[in-house]
Amino acid sequence: MDRIRILGGTQLQGTIPISGAKNAALPLMIASLLTPETLTLENVPRLADVRQLLRILTNHGVDHAIDGKRPGDSPIAGQTLHLSAKHIVDTTAPYELVSRMRASFWVLAPLIARMGEAKVSLPGGCAIGTRPVDLLLMALERLGASIDIEGGYVIAKAPQGLKGAEIVFPKVTVGGTHTALMAAVLAKGHSHIRNAAREPEVTDLAQCLIAMGAKIEGLGTSDLYVEGVAGLHGARYEVLPDRIEAGTYAFAAAMTGGDVLLERARPELLQSALDVLQLTGAKVTATPQGVRIVRNGGGIQPVDITTAPFPGFPTDLQAQFMALMTKAEGASRITETIFENRFMHVAELSRFGAHIRLENDSAIVEGMPKLKGAPVMATDLRASVSLVIAALAAEGESMIHRVYHLDRGFEQLEQKLGACGAQIERLSEAG
Numbered sequence: 001m002d003r004i005r006i007l008g009g010t011q012l013q014g015t016i017p018i019s020g021a022k023n024a025a026l027p028l029m030i031a032s033l034l035t036p037e038t039l040t041l042e043n044v045p046r047l048a049d050v051r052q053l054l055r056i057l058t059n060h061g062v063d064h065a066i067d068g069k070r071p072g073d074s075p076i077a078g079q080t081l082h083l084s085a086k087h088i089v090d091t092t093a094p095y096e097l098v099s100r101m102r103a104s105f106w107v108l109a110p111l112i113a114r115m116g117e118a119k120v121s122l123p124g125g126c127a128i129g130t131r132p133v134d135l136l137l138m139a140l141e142r143l144g145a146s147i148d149i150e151g152g153y154v155i156a157k158a159p160q161g162l163k164g165a166e167i168v169f170p171k172v173t174v175g176g177t178h179t180a181l182m183a184a185v186l187a188k189g190h191s192h193i194r195n196a197a198r199e200p201e202v203t204d205l206a207q208c209l210i211a212m213g214a215k216i217e218g219l220g221t222s223d224l225y226v227e228g229v230a231g232l233h234g235a236r237y238e239v240l241p242d243r244i245e246a247g248t249y250a251f252a253a254a255m256t257g258g259d260v261l262l263e264r265a266r267p268e269l270l271q272s273a274l275d276v277l278q279l280t281g282a283k284v285t286a287t288p289q290g291v292r293i294v295r296n297g298g299g300i301q302p303v304d305i306t307t308a309p310f311p312g313f314p315t316d317l318q319a320q321f322m323a324l325m326t327k328a329e330g331a332s333r334i335t336e337t338i339f340e341n342r343f344m345h346v347a348e349l350s351r352f353g354a355h356i357r358l359e360n361d362s363a364i365v366e367g368m369p370k371l372k373g374a375p376v377m378a379t380d381l382r383a384s385v386s387l388v389i390a391a392l393a394a395e396g397e398s399m400i401h402r403v404y405h406l407d408r409g410f411e412q413l414e415q416k417l418g419a420c421g422a423q424i425e426r427l428s429e430a431g
């Protein structure tokens, strides 16, 4: 298993290109199941989760091709993926595949919408909490699917096709909204999705579906209106830049100090995080190329945050922000409202000498003037990268274990940070 070694204490200076968003690319790839024609996705990040989803789609009968290198391509350019679900030969998504990546459960919606049946393994819990799927199933039932659970599998049927309906989500759910959208676009008649998630990745999916011939209104709001169509066609669509990757490197630059341009980052996709970053004392400037983060000299000011659905502070940046707060000049309170168990990074951050205590759904972080390098490991993607941020600012050497978590969601992390002066290297098992 690979490890990452970091020698902390170097300021980040330079440019970091922001990749396509993992959490947009995954539902967009799944949307390819909705049409017998080819869906071409540009700017798809090269990530372990993307490769895993390709395996799952292949099992349903989806062909894929990836464009080769083109003249002038940057080594970090996203890939262009052609997905063609001409014939869906298997409507079952088995446990062995789904259990490795929760988002793959979302194949349920396009399979039932297009084929009238689907059998998909329940995804199970994960390191950040129990993460139920009741609301995803509720949405499909509202659209007329019958749902049974047998032997750990969801068996959904709608032999006469789905029918448009009003779907009211009692709480905001990204996966629930993706599911409702992908099912409603091929349902007969009109659907109204209320309390829909407004995350940019949901809007990206809606825009791609529209490019494929779907009729959806209310994009970016909590009310989505869908007029079902008989079929969808192929399209070409570019995945939006990853706001969580951008926010992660923004916090890293604030942590080490320095001057970093996050190329292609779109400030409106992470305004709440950038507002908080400014309160910590960093200078944030939107430029035509992206977002520039500067912290020279001044200390890091403590700021309290509470995670919330978009446009609030994203739960996917909570761990990274906590890392930044471990070096703040005072105490901050970080409250997690989306997932009940998303503080697994607290114990690991403490290994660097951070002072953090948990109080119910909050973490109280007492900032320290210095962190010290340490061997650490983490249990999920965002927690792992929070350890990278702490290690970049810690004195001496740190070793990050279980790098496969990082590989699920951060493309070329060592190359991107290394190009900005970070002393970071990957060691393979033998190394």
Ligand code: EPZ
Residues within 6 Å of the ligand: 023, 024, 026, 103, 130, 131, 132, 133, 134, 135, 136, 137, 171, 172, 173, 174, 175, 176, 201, 315, 316, 338, 339, 340, 381, 382, 409
């Ligand atoms: C998506 O997960 C993201 N994953 C997560 O990113 C992200 O943290 C999350 O949205 C919130 O923004 C992908 O896009 C692949 P939810 P999702 O449904 O859709 C509860 C990362 O690190 N809920 O919006 O699974 C749920 O337990 C990952 O990239 C139900 O109760 O999240 C949670 O408390 C981690 N019943 C809340 O809703 C349901 O049926 C929001 O979850 C569904 C969800």
